[in-house]
Amino acid sequence: MFRSGAIWAVAALAVVGSVSAAYAGPTLDAVKKADVLKCGVNTGLGGFSIADSTGKWTGLDADVCRAIAAVALGDANKVKFVPLSAQQRFTALQNGEIDVLSRNSTWTLQRDTKLGLNFTNVTFYDGQGFMVPKKLNVKSAKELNGATICVQTGTTTELNLADYFRANSMQFKPVVIEQQQEVLGAFFAGRCDVYTTDRSGLASTLKNDAPNGGADYMVLPEIISKEPLGPAVRQGDEQWTDIVKYSVYALIQAEESGITQANVEDLAKTSKDPAVQGLLGTPNAEGKTSGNGEALGVDEAWAVRAIKAAGNYSEIYDRNIKPLGLERGINALWSQGGLMYSPPLR
Amino acid sequence: MLPLTTGYFAGYQPMQVLFGLFAAAALTGAILIKDRNLKGMLWEALAVSLILMLGTYLAHNTIVNLANRKIATGFDFLDRExxxxxxxxxxxxxxxxxxxxxxxxxxxxxxxVSILGIILATILGVGIGILSLTRNWLVRQLAGGYVxxxxxxxxLLHIFLWYTAITNLLPPLRQALSPVPGIYxxxxxFFYPVPEPATGWTAALYGLIAGVVLAVAATRVARLRQDRTGEILPTGLVAILxxxxVPLIAWLVGGAPTAFSVPALKGFNFEGGTSISPEFFAVFGALSVYTSAYxxxxxxxxxxxxxxxxxxxxxxxxxxxGVILRQIILxxxxxxxxxxxxxxxxxxxKNSSLSVAVGYPDLVSISNTTLNQTGQAVECxxxxxxxxxxTSLATSALMNWYNRSIKVVER
Structure with missing residues (x-):
């Protein structure tokens, strides 16, 4: 009895000793097997990803999740939204807790390399700004020497802030708080002169959180950093990277080609424009399709589903970001003076 | 799996095999050998080998997983800006x-924040503890209610409460309360004046240290004398003097400087003097009052x-x-x-790690920022x-040493 126990122990040891790192299989297969896309989003940022009273997630980042699920699984509703804090987000992606991160995350060199991630596209060009009470009588960030500045931890905001003040030979005192609710509480109570975060966040705060409807506060004109926000995936699965990348580009191209949530299905049947046919996987007069779906490892109607899920980029923007009071600006299409540009989808 | 032939973690796999061999040898010995003592020792050796093997296995596995996911490892980041x-x-x-x-x-x-918190918590705690045993009914109830x-x-609620109270109940900067000129x-x-650096003040600081040392020595001498002769000397008075x-004389000898740096409103903030931040005060107050109840x-x-x-x-x-309390009971x-x-x-x-909730820059708060900027979670x-x-081991070592020094001396 005792001896057989000992033999089992040795056998168990041999197994433990030989097991090596878990093999990360192709993400698409894993997503299909689970029949749900695990998408990392912000715990609550108006315009980007926020759950409403019925638990439905809305926002630009949430809609990107839906478009990807529509492409990968054929159903925009097969998304499991995983709300993540700034500190948790990259670890969650690295560990495979989520399949894609769509959580207003800034694309930077070190994140793209040292964190083992790949950023696929930019879905929103943001930049860090400052909010001050109007009674402070400040018109420019250059006048903020000596100010006390409230900032939330776990973002690149702290770094940009210090860089900006160093570059302009100014001093400041940071008050770095973990939870956004507490940061805003301290700022609106008057603990700080200035609140800093991305401009989109400032717009959302001014509209949703500021007392008196934001009438006593203003956003300074300076934009002190470049914050290209977009989805990220794990390095090393090129097929999955491509699926996420072109799901987003399809939305941008759809805006350019005038394809909307309402007309996409009609156009898929009736359009004679070769570019539209190519994007939507419609067979041409000779019954040939563009082969985009095959190249990505999905079926040919992928782009139809992506656009059907939440509309093209401008529909998504107008529904989520515009109500914050942020005009398209540099987020307009390249043809309208902005930076949104899709490579040819052929 | 990547070959890990370089770097300081390369040794983990051979170590794992080595501990595995130890374990196997100990197990074989433990089963075959008849001698009871040796058998016992071999079972213990088996247990230790298994723990070490598991430890090196986990370390190795982590390193390999991080390398597979192309995540940077190592402590090089500590030397970067x-x-x-x-x-x-x-x-x-x-x-x-x-x-x-x-x-x-x-x-x-x-x-x-921990050391100052421990000092205040001890003073408050011992005081309240004694008050909760007085004969006065009202005082006893108040002390019990406090606890x-x-x-x-x-x-965490204590910390939020203190912070909210400070930031919401106290007046804004420009209407700061000033009970005494120079204090806001x-x-x-809380802004208050500090002496401008001068030899006299440095001398006074050293004088204070010398005064404390002398006072302790004088009390010791008086105690020894009391043990020998029974004569009670006025130790309290001498100590206070x-x-x-001593620092007063040192200050006078050092030129009796009187220049103070006084806080004054300038731009966005007070300049000059020094200050205690609301973040520090919230954490300090909350932790010491909370702990004092225990x-x-x-x-x-x-x-x-x-x-x-x-x-x-x-x-x-x-x-x-009073003498009964100080000399017999305590x-x-x-x-x-x-x-x-x-x-x-x-x-x-350990509770001071909640500081980040109100923005006091403690170790956890700084590490979080570092973690987020470098992405090196395991290291941070x-x-x-x-x-x-x-820190905890050092604290308990210190307290255990003190505990031993006050143990009943058995005669």
Missing amino acids: ARFEISESLIPYSAASTYGRAMLVGFLNTLK HFLRNIPV LSQRG LVIG IAENTRAGILAVSRGQIEAGRTLGLSE PQALRVILPPTTNQYLNLT ISIIMLVYLA
């Missing part, structure tokens, strides 16, 4: 300093553990109640109070764990 500011620091620091120095700043801030009210609210109290903190007098209970238990006969014997000898109660109070000191230190979390472990 931090590029973020810290609001308060005991040592010179700027955004141009390294991550290593930023973490040191965080650690010193943790120590500062029950404070220890039944989660400590506002939601931005030494602690005040220390009060320890004190009460310790005093109740002293046999009534001791007190009655003191009264029979005609000693005053020294005996201390032996009961100390071990659980050590736990409270450790709790206070390891540093936090090791530093807290080392």
Whole structure:
């Protein structure tokens, strides 16, 4: 009895000793097997990803999740939204807790390399700004020497802030708080002169959180950093990277080609424009399709589903970001003076 | 799997195999050998080998997984520029300093709030503990209420409560309360004047240290003399004279400087003088008051553990109640109070990690920022764990040493 126990122990040891790192299989297969896309989003940022009273997630980042699920699984509703804090987000992606991160995350060199991630596209060009009470009588960030500045931890905001003040030979005192609710509480109570975060966040705060409807506060004109926000995936699965990348580009191209949530299905049947046919996987007069779906490892109607899920980029923007009071600006299409540009989808 | 032939973690796989062989050898020996003592030792060796093997297996697996996911590892980042500011620091620091120095700043801030918190918690706790045993009914109820009210609210809520109170109830910067000219109290903190650096003040500081040392020595001498002759010397008075007098003389000899740096409103903030931030004060106040409730209970238990006969014997000898408390009850109660109070000191230190909730830049707060900027989670979390472990072990070592020094000397 005792001896057989000992033999089992040795056998168990041999197994433990030989097991090596878990093999990360192709993400698409894993997503299909689970029949749900695990998408990392912000715990609550108006315009980007926020759950409403019925638990439905809305926002630009949430809609990107839906478009990807529509492409990968054929159903925009097969998304499991995983709300993540700034500190948790990259670890969650690295560990495979989520399949894609769509959580207003800034694309930077070190994140793209040292964190083992790949950023696929930019879905929103943001930049860090400052909010001050109007009674402070400040018109420019250059006048903020000596100010006390409230900032939330776990973002690149702290770094940009210090860089900006160093570059302009100014001093400041940071008050770095973990939870956004507490940061805003301290700022609106008057603990700080200035609140800093991305401009989109400032717009959302001014509209949703500021007392008196934001009438006593203003956003300074300076934009002190470049914050290209977009989805990220794990390095090393090129097929999955491509699926996420072109799901987003399809939305941008759809805006350019005038394809909307309402007309996409009609156009898929009736359009004679070769570019539209190519994007939507419609067979041409000779019954040939563009082969985009095959190249990505999905079926040919992928782009139809992506656009059907939440509309093209401008529909998504107008529904989520515009109500914050942020005009398209540099987020307009390249043809309208902005930076949104899709490579040819052929 | 990547071959890990370079780097300082390369040794883990051979070590794993080595411990595996040890384990197998110990197991074989333990089964075959008849000698009971040797058998026992081999079973223990097996257990130790298995633990070491599991440890090296986990370490190795982590490294391989990180390498597979192309995540950078190692502690090189500690030597890179931090590029973020810290609001308060005991040592010179700027955004141009390294991550290593930023973490040191965080650690010193943790120590500062912990040590000051422990001191205040002890004073409050012992005081309340004694008050909860007085004969006065009202005082007893108030002391009991203090304990029950404070220890039944989660400590994070205490911190939020203090912080909200300071930032919302105190006036804004420009309407700061100024009870005495040069001293300002506002939601931005407590601002007060400090002496301008001068030889006289440095001399006074050294004089203070010398005065304390002399006072302790004088008390010792008086105690020895009392043991020998029975004569009671006025030690209290002498001690106070030494602690005040020596630095005063040093200050006078040093040129009696009177220049002060006084805070004055300039731009966005007060300049000059020095200040206590609301963040520090919220964490310090909340932790010390919360912990003092537990220390009060320890004190009460310790005093109740002293046999009534001791007190009655003191009264029979005609000693005053104060002398009975200081000379008879507390020294005996201390032996009961100390071990659980050590736990409270450790709790206070560890609870200081909640500082980030209100923006006090403690070790955890700084490490979080570092973690987020470098993405090196395993390294940053390891540093936090090791530093807290080392601090806690040092605290308990100190307390155990003190505990042994006050143990009953058996004759």
